[in-house]
Amino acid sequence: xRLNKLIFFSLLTFIFVGCTHSLHVAHVSDxxxxxxxxxxxxxxxxxxxxxxxxxxxxxxxxxxDAYTKLLASCSGGSIQGITTQYSTxxxxxxWTNVIDMQGLCIR
Amino acid sequence: xxxxxxxxxLLLLCSCAQLHxxxxxxxxxxxxxxxxxxxxxxxxxxxxxGEAAEVxxxxxxxxxxxxxxxxxxxxxxxxxGPITGNPVxxxxxxxxxxxxxxxxxPSGKVTGLMSVRESxxxxxxSGEIVKVxxxxxxxxxx
Amino acid sequence: xxxxILYPVISLLLAGCASINSVSLTPIPPERKNQVRTExxxxxxxxxxxxxxxxxxxVEDLxxxxPNGKVTGLLTKDENxxxxxxxxWKKQITVTGYCVPMTSVSSNKGKPRGTAxxxxxxxxxxxxx
Numbered sequence: 074x075r076l077n078k079l080i081f082f083s084l085l086t087f088i089f090v091g092c093t094h095s096l097h098v099a100h101v102s103d104x105x106x107x108x109x110x111x112x113x114x115x116x117x118x119x120x121x122x123x124x125x126x127x128x129x130x131x132x133x134x135x136x137x138d139a140y141t142k143l144l145a146s147c148s149g150g151s152i153q154g155i156t157t158q159y160s161t162x163x164x165x166x167x168w169t170n171v172i173d174m175q176g177l178c179i180r
Numbered sequence: 181x182x183x184x185x186x187x188x189x190l191l192l193l194c195s196c197a198q199l200h201x202x203x204x205x206x207x208x209x210x211x212x213x214x215x216x217x218x219x220x221x222x223x224x225x226x227x228x229x230g231e232a233a234e235v236x237x238x239x240x241x242x243x244x245x246x247x248x249x250x251x252x253x254x255x256x257x258x259x260x261g262p263i264t265g266n267p268v269x270x271x272x273x274x275x276x277x278x279x280x281x282x283x284x285x286p287s288g289k290v291t292g293l294m295s296v297r298e299s300x301x302x303x304x305x306s307g308e309i310v311k312v313x314x315x316x317x318x319x320x321x322x
Numbered sequence: 323x324x325x326x327i328l329y330p331v332i333s334l335l336l337a338g339c340a341s342i343n344s345v346s347l348t349p350i351p352p353e354r355k356n357q358v359r360t361e362x363x364x365x366x367x368x369x370x371x372x373x374x375x376x377x378x379x380x381v382e383d384l385x386x387x388x389p390n391g392k393v394t395g396l397l398t399k400d401e402n403x404x405x406x407x408x409x410x411w412k413k414q415i416t417v418t419g420y421c422v423p424m425t426s427v428s429s430n431k432g433k434p435r436g437t438a439x440x441x442x443x444x445x446x447x448x449x450x451x
Contacts, residue, residue, distance in 0.1 A: 143347075
């Protein structure tokens with residue numbers, strides 16, 4: 074009986090323990106004014122993270138960092154169809170906020 | 181058996197849709213083009229451990245109920261942070277959004293995009309959904 | 323000893339905890355010379371908030387900064403900053419983007435450029451062809 078209990082709860086813990094994530098926002102920008110095909114551009118990506126213990130952080134500059142990285146990855150070109158995703162990866166009394174930006178760079 | 185049956189009925193019947201965010205972009209129209217609607221739905225399973233503990237009260241005896249609650253509490257310590265809907269176990273499940281849009285509209289002449297982040301909630305589990313609807317501008321007669 | 327404990331506690335209370343509510347980004351133009359930026363905020367005590375009018379003049383402010391062009395590449399950040407053990411918080415909207423002048427748009431019609439809002443639809447349509 075005791076062994077059964079142990080197996081049951083080990084299984085339960087095994088199933089549910091793991092890194093969880095939460096997607097808060099997923100936004101897709103316009104494709105105008107360029108309206109180009111996928112093959113006519115280059116997929117550019119930018120990602121920035123912010124680790125926090127119990128949410129104690131005084132700024133949200135990581136968002137601007139992702140934006141700056143995206144701009145730098147397509148200098149002299151325009152970027153269409155930008156997907157912006159804001160999510161959180163959960164942890165032990167801490168979590169990581171993540172901003173992910175992707176778009177098609179048209180030069 | 182009766183408990184399992186009632187739980188199954190509950191799962192099938194109870195579903196709540198919860199809207200988290202909606203954003204709409206430019207809508208362009210042109211006389212030479214027709215607007216062909218498309219929609220993309222990406223979904224991932226979310227789990228609510230608190231509700232799982234509640235449900236376990238129906239299925240388990242008193243000793244196990246207590247143990248289940250303790251386990252849920254312990255797991256909860258490792259899964260702290262802000263949530264929208266229920267947490268999911270898959271990271272970046274909506275990362276291929278741009279490719280999916282191009283699959284629906286290879287020309288890239290996309291307009292009227294609406295991005296929706298919503299949850300379809302059932303007891304314990306949920307569908308964490310990213311929905312994108314829009315129009316592909318297709319040249320008249322093609 | 324007390325002071326050494328008190329300082330971190332006070333600074334923690336005053337500093338505030340920042341968190342994002344939503345982020346969005348619009349298409350980025352190739353010309354990125356004229357950056358425009360606006361920021362609006364509102365302090366809320368104990369959750370008593372009866373309107374969100376502080377957001378309303380964001381667009382007007384951007385228009386003022388870019389009178390003869392199109393504002394694009396807009397990064398819109400909606401964030402909360404919590405102070406004093408979450409009794410007081412600030413809602414803040416920060417918008418950053420680029421002003422693409424009309425002159426550069428009209429002289430490069432065939433190229434993938436931003437346009438003024440009114441003419442944008444026409445130009446976008448010509449871009450489609």
